[in-house]
Amino acid sequence: MKNLLVTGGANGIGAEIARRADQAGYRVGVLDLNADEVETTANGLSNGVALIGDVTDVDRVAELISEFGNVDVLVNNAGILRTDALIDHTPEDFRLVMDVNLNAVFIVGQAAARTMLDNGGVIINMASINAIHPSPNTGAYVAAKAGVMALTQQMSVEWGEYGIRVNAIAPGFIDAGMSAPFFANDAVRTRRTGAVPLGRLGTAQDIAKVVLFLASDDAAYISGETITVDGGVINSVLKQLPRE
Template identity: 50%
Template sequence: MRSVIVTGGAVGLGKGIAQKFDAEGFRVGVLDLDPVKTEAAAAELSNGIALVADVTDQAAVEAAFAKFGAAPDVLVNNAGIVSFGPLLEQSPAQFGKVLDVHVLGTFTCAWVAAKAMADRGGAIINLTSINAITPGPGAGAYPAAKAAVAKLTEHMAIEWGPLGIRVNCVAPGFIDGGMSAPIYADPKVRAARGGAVPNGGLGTVEDIAEAVWYLASEKARYVNGHQLVVDGGVCHSLLRALPRS
């Protein structure tokens, strides 16, 4: 049976991604920080195993991988946090914590996975964001953190490709779920953002899970170091929103 570990897999996008791999017959390691939520999410899967760890803690991550057993075929680095607010209202400590979880956490989990995968190859998919491409105001350290993950993905791809490890990332746009769910609880925000998307609405958790699944699959065997943007075209919609006369 093929296997995957999904970080931040107990809730939101991570949970949806874990469910997709479970539906495809994978053994799924749900790696998250909250023991109760992690156990509950794993219990909902046909072949789930709860792995409780802080992604920035090397020893905890190594212990979680050891509990999982054999090296996973796929790692999905989804764990993340946000600290919304203008940059001038962000303390360096707040800013650094977001960077730690996204950048250090992604590297730590990928590093542990790659060492285990080196003998037989595998796939690593990191979650970035359209904020890595076009920062949104009030997003704190999130754009910088996700941009760093995007570049780290490219770096991993060129170094680990010769080991048979493909490393790619998925950049979600306006997704109705995960950490963005509270934003879209406001009907006005929901309508405004959905209306700004060329596809005409918000994306879903399933849209992201399908993109991750593609990059993990053999159909993407020649895709390495790529950022797959899943945003309904919103990153390219600036001129569409401007008057032409």
């Protein structure tokens, strides 16, 4: 049985990744901050392991990975968003967003990769369409997610020789997790849905399916890529602007 570790796995997209990986036969480590939430998600799996900790805490991450065992697949999914205007963003919030969204991808990625050196493995980092397209009031998130794309390429170049494949996913408008509160507003929901060429918001399942594909041998020759999963929305700017 292969070991898959998902950070931020207690809620939202991460919890869906944990469930799908469990159904696919992985032993699943659910790493997240809140003990009750981690245990609820992990206990709902056939082979779930609750790993309570902060992805920015280097020592705790090392402890949790040695407790979990060698990682075959790591999904660096934990993330936070602070929706202030950049002019008001505090340095503390900027640092926190960079720490959780970007620096932790290095911290957990390196700790997991060290367990992959002999047998190879797969790392999947969660970016965002914000890595490619900034949006107002998104603070440090855009810079952090762009960093995730670059770090994915760097990891793929340095760790390919160990048989480690590293890719990222850039989700679009996902009706789950941190975006659920925005889509609870009907006007936002209607306008954003209307901007998606495929005519619907994305789901956590849409993202989890791509995670499982990238983790599988069907993706054996893909490394260093960021796969956008957004129903086509990042290509739809001109569709929003009438020609006449």
